[in-house]
Amino acid sequence: MTQTALIALDWGTTSLRAYRVGTDGSVIDRIEAPSGILQVPDGDFGATFDRIVGPWLVAPMPAVIACGMIGSRQGWREVPYATCPAGAGDLADKFIAVTSPAGHRVRLVPGVMQSGADGIPDVMRGEETQVIGCLQPDDPPRRIFVLPGTHSKWVIVEAGRIVRFATFMTGEVFAALRGHTILGRMMEGEADDAGAFRRGVEQAGRDGGLLRSLFSARTLPLFDRLPKAGVASYLSGLLIGTEVAEAAAWVGSPHVAAQRPTIVGAPSLAARYREALEVLRIEGRVGPVDAAVAGIRAILAAASTEVGR
Amino acid sequence: MTQTALIALDWGTTSLRAYRVGTDGSVIDRIEAPSGILQVPDGDFGATFDRIVGPWLVAPMPAVIACGMIGSRQGWREVPYATCPAGAGDLADKFIAVTSPAGHRVRLVPGVMQSGADGIPDVMRGEETQVIGCLQPDDPPRRIFVLPGTHSKWVIVEAGRIVRFATFMTGEVFAALRGHTILGRMMEGEADDAGAFRRGVEQAGRDGGLLRSLFSARTLPLFDRLPKAGVASYLSGLLIGTEVAEAAAWVGSPHVAAQRPTIVGAPSLAARYREALEVLRIEGRVGPVDAAVAGIRAILAAASTEVGR
Numbered sequence: 001m002t003q004t005a006l007i008a009l010d011w012g013t014t015s016l017r018a019y020r021v022g023t024d025g026s027v028i029d030r031i032e033a034p035s036g037i038l039q040v041p042d043g044d045f046g047a048t049f050d051r052i053v054g055p056w057l058v059a060p061m062p063a064v065i066a067c068g069m070i071g072s073r074q075g076w077r078e079v080p081y082a083t084c085p086a087g088a089g090d091l092a093d094k095f096i097a098v099t100s101p102a103g104h105r106v107r108l109v110p111g112v113m114q115s116g117a118d119g120i121p122d123v124m125r126g127e128e129t130q131v132i133g134c135l136q137p138d139d140p141p142r143r144i145f146v147l148p149g150t151h152s153k154w155v156i157v158e159a160g161r162i163v164r165f166a167t168f169m170t171g172e173v174f175a176a177l178r179g180h181t182i183l184g185r186m187m188e189g190e191a192d193d194a195g196a197f198r199r200g201v202e203q204a205g206r207d208g209g210l211l212r213s214l215f216s217a218r219t220l221p222l223f224d225r226l227p228k229a230g231v232a233s234y235l236s237g238l239l240i241g242t243e244v245a246e247a248a249a250w251v252g253s254p255h256v257a258a259q260r261p262t263i264v265g266a267p268s269l270a271a272r273y274r275e276a277l278e279v280l281r282i283e284g285r286v287g288p289v290d291a292a293v294a295g296i297r298a299i300l301a302a303a304s305t306e307v308g309r
Numbered sequence: 310m311t312q313t314a315l316i317a318l319d320w321g322t323t324s325l326r327a328y329r330v331g332t333d334g335s336v337i338d339r340i341e342a343p344s345g346i347l348q349v350p351d352g353d354f355g356a357t358f359d360r361i362v363g364p365w366l367v368a369p370m371p372a373v374i375a376c377g378m379i380g381s382r383q384g385w386r387e388v389p390y391a392t393c394p395a396g397a398g399d400l401a402d403k404f405i406a407v408t409s410p411a412g413h414r415v416r417l418v419p420g421v422m423q424s425g426a427d428g429i430p431d432v433m434r435g436e437e438t439q440v441i442g443c444l445q446p447d448d449p450p451r452r453i454f455v456l457p458g459t460h461s462k463w464v465i466v467e468a469g470r471i472v473r474f475a476t477f478m479t480g481e482v483f484a485a486l487r488g489h490t491i492l493g494r495m496m497e498g499e500a501d502d503a504g505a506f507r508r509g510v511e512q513a514g515r516d517g518g519l520l521r522s523l524f525s526a527r528t529l530p531l532f533d534r535l536p537k538a539g540v541a542s543y544l545s546g547l548l549i550g551t552e553v554a555e556a557a558a559w560v561g562s563p564h565v566a567a568q569r570p571t572i573v574g575a576p577s578l579a580a581r582y583r584e585a586l587e588v589l590r591i592e593g594r595v596g597p598v599d600a601a602v603a604g605i606r607a608i609l610a611a612a613s614t615e616v617g618r
Contacts, residue, residue, distance in 0.1 A: 118515060120525040121532050151524065167524040169490070176485040181478070206427060209555030210519045211548070215460065215476040216429040223430050239520070246518030 002028050004062040006300065007053060009106075010292040011070035012036055012126055013150075016048075019293045020056050027293060029056070037075045045076035046100040057104055065296045067109035068126035071096070076106075081113035081123060087161035088132050088295075092303035109299060112162055122167050126292070127153045130264050133295030134287045135160055144251060144261040146284070148240075148269045150175075154247045154261075166250050168243045174236060183214065183235060186221045188228040196230030197272065200237020201244075201279040210242045240276045248282065262287040311337050315609065316365055318375035318415075319601040320384075321345055321435055322459075325357075328602045329365050336602060338365070346384045354385035355409040366413055374605045376418035377435035380405070385415075390422035390432060396470035397441050397604075401612035418608060421471055431476055435601070436462045439573050442604030443596045444469055453560060453570040455593070457549075457578045459484075463556045463570075475559050477552045483545060492523065492544060495530045497537040505539030506581065509546020510553075510588040519551045549585045557591065571596040 006021040014036035020029035033052050040048050053064070071079035079096045094110040111125030127147045134145065135157065145155040150171040156164045178184045191197070203213055217235045220226035226234055248256045261277065263270045264287040277284035288294065315330040323345035329338035342361055349357050362373070380388035388405045403419040420434030436456045443454065444466065454464040459480040465473045487493045500506070512522055526544045529535035535543055557565045570586065572579045573596040586593035597603065 118512075119534070120512070120522075121528045121534070122524065123528060123531070166521050168518075168520040169523045170520055172490045173486070173520065173523070176489040177482070180485040180489045181481045203427075203429070209551075209558065211477040211479055211482065211552050212475050212555050212559065213429075214478045214482070215431065219430045219432060222432070225428070225430070242518075243520050246521050249518065250521065 003060070004028070004056060004058075006062050006297065007056055007064040008293045008296040009053070009064070009066035009070070010068050010126060010129070011066050011075075012068040013038055016052065017292070018053050018056075019290070021062075021293060021297065025297060027290060037069050037072070043074075045070065046098070049100045049106065050102040050104065054102060054104070057102075061104075063300060064104060064106045065095075065109060065300055066106055067129035067292060067296060071108040071110060072125055075108075077108060079108045079110040082110045082128075084112060084114040084165075085158070085161035085163045086112045086128060088298045088302035090161070091128065091132070091299050095303065109296070112165070114165065122165060124153050124155075124165060124167070127155065127165075127264075128162055129295035129299065130287075130291040131155050131157060131162060131295070132298050133291035133293065134262055134264060135298070140259070142255075142259060144256060144259045145287070146247070146261045146263045146265075146273060148263065148265045148273050152243055154251065156251065166247065168246065170239050170243045174239050177214070177235065177239075178232060183217045183231070186218060186228055187231040187235075189232065191232035191236045193227075193230040193233035194275075196226060196233040197237040197275065198279055199226070199230075200234040200239075201241035201276045202237075203234075204238050204241025204245055205280050210238070213238055213242070236272070237276065240273060241280065244273075244276050244280050244282070248280070257282050260285055264288075264291050312369070313337070313365060313367075313371040315371050315606065316362060316373040317602045317605040318362070318373070318379070319377050319435065319438075320375050320379035321377040322347055325361065326601070327362050327365075328599065330371075330602060330606065334606060336599060346378050346381070352383075354379065355407070358409045358415065359411040359413065363411060363413075366411075370413075372609060373413060373415045374404075374418060374609055375415055376438035376601060376605060380417040380419060381434055384417075386417060388417045388419040391419045391437075393421060393423040393474075394467070394470035394472045395421045395437060397607045397611035399470070400437065400441070400608045404612065418605070421474070423473065431474060433462050433464075433474060433476070436464065436474075436573075437471060438604035438608065439596075439600040440464050440466060440471060440604070441607050442600035442602065443571055443573060444607070449568070451564075451568060453565060453568050454596070455556070455570045455572045455574075455582060457572065457574045457582050461552055463560065465560065475556065477555065479548050479552045483548050486523070486544065486548075487541060492526045492540070495527060495537055496540040496544075498541065500541035500545045502536075502539040502542035503584075505535060505542040506546040507584065507588055508535070508539075509543040509548075510550035510585045511546075512543075513547050513550025513554055514589050519547070522547055522551070545581070546585065549582060550589065553582075553585050553589050553591070557589070566591050569594055573597075573600050 005023040008019040010017040016035040018031045095107045112128040147153040152168040314332040317328040319326040325344040327340045404416045421437040456462040461477040
């Protein structure tokens with residue numbers, strides 16, 4: 001087996017992604033297991049770790065670093081949040097190590113918290129590592145990141161540190177509306193109608209008010225102005241369009257357009273967000289895959305440059 | 310039995326409300342049955358009508374008028390919508406009569422549809438009758454109505470006719486979020502914490518963006534800044550506050566405040582909306598109970614004044 005320098009784990013709520021990284025930084029092997037923290041029997045994360053990752057752990061022992069919800073209260077060990085501004089070094093400073101039953105040491109990356117000017121806190125676990133993994137030495141002073149998902153994050157980085165971020169419950173709201181409201185009853189098929197998606201984004205851009213525009217996902221098919229096979233896509237467009245509009249207002253609209261947000265996520269979802277940004281006249285770019293691995297490498301490098309680690 | 314001039318039915322999705330109205334216009338008797346159109350076995354509305362309302366139908370035969378979803382495609386008979394602007398006379402023009410198995414004639418009030426300047430149609434069935442029932446001869450040229458519920462309606466009346474309205478999916482979104490997202494897992498107890506409700510409304514007023522502000526219903530209890538017993542009320546406040554903010558923008562904010570919206574609905578919900586309006590610096594007033602009965606009387610009177618009816 002090629003020598004392993006690092007095992008990087010992106011261990012979230014629904015899945016565990018493990019990467020074996022060589023001394024040159026390349027990913028040699030990867031495992032994706034449906035062993036998210038909510039799927040692990042009795043919360044026995046150590047045993048799960050040894051079972052899935054153990055075969056990779058041969059001498060000389062690599063570093064093992066995990067980011068994501070594994071460091072939450074419901075995970076292996078709760079790791080206190082780093083606070084904004086937070087860069088690679090700030091995250092490395094708050095590593096907490098746990099040990100598996102087989103004796104392997106795993107360092108957990110903290111999430112990031114911000115208090116919020118309005119007294120409303122916001123938090124993330126895992127996305128901070130992906131963002132760090134996208135940063136480059138020649139970055140402009142400010143970058144904007146979009147991490148779509150169940151709880152989408154928009155993140156602003158200045159001078160290599162996360163200074164501000166916001167969470168949008170887009171994915172979870174979509175699932176709840178589709179599965180548990182009258183809107184779902186009008187739907188046929190999957191959310192794969194590009195034209196209907198675009199119409200939903202346009203409607204969100206015109207309107208701004210989500211509670212009102214939602215009803216259009218019922219009345220348009222009711223009056224045969226949208227095929228039922230397009231309703232799921234239209235609703236997806238409404239929600240993602242609303243997220244982009246809300247986020248643009250939150251960032252400050254001219255900044256968003258000028259700074260070309262980087263979209264980090266699964267390719268199909270990232271493409272959908274790029275489309276929504278384009279409809280709303282914002283040029284987005286899709287970030288690297290395996291950003292979590294690059295982030296873990298950067299955080300580990302920041303840790304290693306400090307004395308005594 | 311006191312002589313009956315009119316049987317007025319407010320027959321919606323989840324319940325049937327029947328009112329026996331005397332010659333002087335007063336409600337003599339009322340029945341509320343859990344026989345909404347989705348609860349009637351095999352859609353046999355005629356038999357349900359005869360069973361529940363039949364005992365009231367003795368000579369001299371009263372008029373029988375029904376409003377609500379009973380006139381929808383899923384109801385007794387689909388009644389084509391009246392279009393805006395729509396007043397009592399316009400609704401009476403579109404009555405459609407059905408006959409029950411026992412031979413009783415029931416006239417169904419149409420709903421109202423608007424095409425929408427942006428090509429998005431909107432519809433209501435039942436609320437138009439409640440609004441008509443609130444109108445008075447000495448009304449100002451323009452009035453604004455709020456009808457809270459699963460699908461809240463905001464309705465603008467000018468010179469006695471509904472000219473424009475909008476639907477907000479507030480109640481249904483609340484139920485879906487509470488029952489089927491992570492927000493529900495943080496909740497304990499009912500939505501009866503007035504202080505938490507107010508905080509939610511204030512947050513909605515500060516923010517405007519629902520997808521983002523929703524996450525505060527998770528992070529505030531996570532950091533012990535909101536008791537779990539208050540989360541349901543807080544979420545209710547967020548949603549109702551967002552509805553009011555969106556509706557104020559839709560009406561045109563100065564108009565809303567100047568024209569004191571009339572809230573028509575169940576007393577507890579109406580009180581909650583009045584509170585939300587107040588937090589957002591809009592003075593609301595609570596409308597009459599039994600507005601549907603008054604509306605049916607007004608529509609019937611408009612029909613009777615026309616020749617040949």
